[in-house]
Amino acid sequence: MTAGKRARRVAVAGFESRPQRAGHRRLVLEPLDGGRRSAAAPPRTSRPRSMAGYLLMPRPKDAVKGLLMPFTFGLAVAAGAEVTAHTAVRALIVWAALELLVYPARYQWNDIRGFVADQHHPAQRDRGRLPGPVERARARVTASLTVALARLALVAALALTLPGLHLTGTLAAVTAAVFGVAIVYEALRAKGTGRTSTIPPPPRPALIALWVVVGAGYVVRGMTGLALAVDLGRHPATAVSAAVALWAFGIAFVTSRWVLESLAFAASEHGRLTWTARAGQAREHLLALVRWLPQRLTAASPADWAPLRGRTSPAAPWNLALLVAGTAAALTGSLLVMPGSAGHALVAAAVGAVTTAAVILLPWRRPVIVAAGAAVQLLVPAVTGQPRPWAALLPWLCVMAAHLSFSSRSLSTMGVLPGRLRSLAAVPFAALARVVVGQTTWDVIREDRRGPR
Structure with a gap:
């Protein structure tokens, strides 16, 4: 039997794959509806990160995750938790340690383990991971590992130098939780990736478990903020519902981000979506998600597509x-403001589930549905006499706002603020920078940023 006869034709997410010659590892997906042909967009490149910049902040695109702990802390305060100045200072220091020391060290470990695969990633420059090249692996890994260990040493130093804040137990628990999740994640990733070039790869148990485990880090961040403001031991139902909401939100956020990252392995060739990946790139956890992508490529380039x-x-x-997160978030909000009211909690969970399902099923009406859902969730507590309805609404509303944001992203805009918001945020910093460096130097910096013409 010839290689052509052995090749199979498969359909994935509304696209048809063409059989390839023996030895080829490229899957070509063609629109089944005979889509228009257009030339592939040229790949986008950016300047590689410096080693110093990487060591200072390993994952700048993940900085938004750092808002989760102060958000849950603030949510508890809005729901009526009594917070003293001592509690606020403890929370601030724990937050700084978690986001500036513990998590960067964890990211560095992840990048060390994936160093070789990252160097062969098609979007290696844009991802900003541990800088290469592979030939300098020893120096790069040694430097990163040294800084990561120094970060963890600083965590211990914080606990020892500030005994009055009683940080030892909290920082030890947070660090153990972060690296406990990391160990499980790395073990599952090692088991589930680097084994096949098939696109999409079969969703083996290790990959499914990996998709589930990624949400645990959000539990660590969110529950840390909540636990610093509320005695969760006295409110176990609130603790469980909050943990479920955070875990599910983490899964929704990460898997939606991963499916966008999978587009780095795609190209558009005259209206066709083609996938090219090698087993050694160890990206099955991303590429297994492409089976759920929409049927048509609606942009000139996969990088500009917001599927x-x-x-x-x-x-x-x-x-x-997202359905689980929306339901549990609405339940958590109700339990935070009225811990002992099971009836109010069940109503809130039902409303949260229905409105979240509508957001999923009717994407073209998402903003309207979110606004209507928020109005209903404010009205129900007002009618039933539930206190602080805004505080009860916040968990669900923030989950939906995050979904509205990341569902509008493409590979090229992922981790980047929208243009108008970025411009507004840059105005005060640009004015300050101009004063500090001087107008002449500022003009040169701006010209250098624009690049050669």
Whole structure:
């Protein structure tokens, strides 16, 4: 039997794959509806990160995750938790340690383990991971490992030098939780990736477990903020619902981000979506998600495509997780303001589930549905006499706002503020920088940023 006869034809997310010659590892997905042909967009490149910049902040695009702990702390305060100055200072120091020391060290470990695969990633420059090249692996890994260990040593130093704040137990628990999750994640990733070039790879148990485990880090961040403001031991139902909401939100956020990252392995060739990946790139946890992508490529380039803006399968991991997150977030909000009211909590959970399902099933009406859902969730507590309705609404509303944001992203805009918001945020910093460096130097910096013409 010839290689051509042995090749199989498969359909993935509304695209048809063409059989390739023996030895080829490229899957070509063609629109089944005979889509228009257009030339592939040229790949985008950016300047590689410096080693110093990486060591200072390993994952700048993940900085938004650092808002989760202060958000949950503030949510508890809005719900009526009594917070003293001592508690606020403890929370601030724990937050700084978590986001500036513990998590960067964890990211550095992840990048050390994935150093070789990252160097062969098609978007290696844009991802900003541990800088290469592979030939300098020893120096790069040694430097990163040294800084990571120094960060963890600083965590211990904080606890020892500030005994009055009683940070030892909290920082030890947070660090153990972060690296406990990391160990499980790295073990699952090692087991589930680097084994096949098939696109999409089969969703083996290790990959599914990996999709589930990624949400645990959000539990660590969010529950830390909540526990610093509320005695969760006295409110176990609130603790469980909050943990479920955070975990599910983490799964929704990460899997939706991963499916966008998978587009780095795609190209558009005259209206066709083609996938090219090698087993050694160890990206099965991303590429297994492409089976749930929409049917049509609606942009000139995969990097500019925002596939989650439209409707995706309700069975997609990000949608299933979002449904759980929305339901549990509404329940958590109710339990925070009225811990002993099971009736109010059940009503809030039901409203949260229905409105979240509508957001998933009717993507073209998402902003309207979120606004309507928020109005209903404010009205119900007002009618039933529930205190602090805004505080009860906040968990669900923030989950939906985050979904509206990341569902509108493409590979090229992921981790980047929208243009108008970025411009507004840059105005005061630009004015300050101009004063500090001087007008002449500032003009040169701006010209250098624009690049050669």
